[in-house]
Amino acid sequence: MELRQLECFLSVAKELHFGRAAEKLHMGQSSVSESIKALERSIGGPLFERTSRRVSLTLLGETLLRGAGPAFVTLKSTFEECKSQASGRTRRLVIGFLGGGFYELYRPLVAEFAERYPQVELQFVELTYVTQFAAIVDGTVDAAFCRLPLGKEGLTRGPVIMQDQRMLCVPQDHVFVGNGPIDPERLADEKVVRLVPGSVSQEWEDFHFPRYTPQGKPIADGPQVRTIREALAAVSARQGLVMVTQRAANYYATPNVAFVEIQLPPIASALVQRADDARRILHEFNDILVSLAQRFGTLPVHGLVFTSDKT
Secondary structure (H helix, E strand, O other): OOOOHHHHHHHHHHHOOOHHHHHHHOOOOHHHHHHHHHHHHOOOOOEEEEOOOOEOHHHHHHHHHHHHHHHHHHHHHHHHHHEEEEEHOEEEEEEEEEOOOOOHHHHHHHHHHHHOOEEEEEEEEEEOOHHHHHHHHOOOOEEEEEEOOOOOEEEEEEEEEEOOEEEEEEEOOOOOOOOEEEEEEHHHEEEEEEEEEOOOOOHHHHHHHOOEOOOOEOOOEEEEEHHHHHHHHHHHOOOOEEEEEHHHHHHHOOOOOOEEOOOOEEEEEEEEEOOOOOOOHHHHHHHHHHHHHHOOOOOOOOOOOOOOOOO
16 A cells, blocks of 8 residues: 555545545546555455445445544654655744734743754744634644634644633724723624635634624624734724734734723633644644643633533
8 A cells, every 4th residue: 555545545535526636636536546446456345435426435435534544644744754854854843823823922832842842943824714724624734823612624622722801803982992891782783894704613703703692683794804904904994893812902903993801701722733633743732832821821710711622
């Protein structure tokens, strides 16, 4: 069995479509099909049921997927690491973040990681509302520091590292300014900016960009946004409101925009990675984060811990 054959199998198992799998792998569809057939001959049975309308996994295929998925991620990572060492290139761990990311933990995080992994370059990539979870799924980043709950399937998270009061971003002369904390029922008289459809799970969108108040009153739609800066621009233009963390409110000081406390559950953040990625380096990265969160006091307080992991 070749590594490329296994990669083709996993891609078809994910897409359940040979054409889309071939596009993702930058291969011809016939080449993907031949790789699957060769793998099936090697194993001794069919991995997919194919009809003119659909592709589905056989029981044999499901067994291979359960065992081979996590192993492939580790094997591919180890293979790339060996190639880097052989060529003299520096290993790299790519971590995504949204907004202000790790805030006060940045400097100690980089310092402690460098001490533990001097041979690995730590690279940070800014993500958006749209790419916050998608970049993890497609491998653009190895992991990302995300606002919870999980926003895509196939992901898992580490412990909550930060938990912040939720703040409502409003125009500076808005009636809410100076009258907080705000009752969320008052959002029924406002507009809230929206995300591009399909960017995240419905649970994530409902938590951060609610369409209804806690008592079920509808909240009108503001414009669609992709980034925090776009959301703040919409607030400044009086097109809609947006909710952010208290740390983000301190980080994104903006002319003509104010931040007021709103009586909704706090927002938690944690490191998120692919569920099939069991690399030790990500486990240790999470250990460093937890240690720093304890040292700098960013962990949840008063027993408020985010527990939702429906996706």
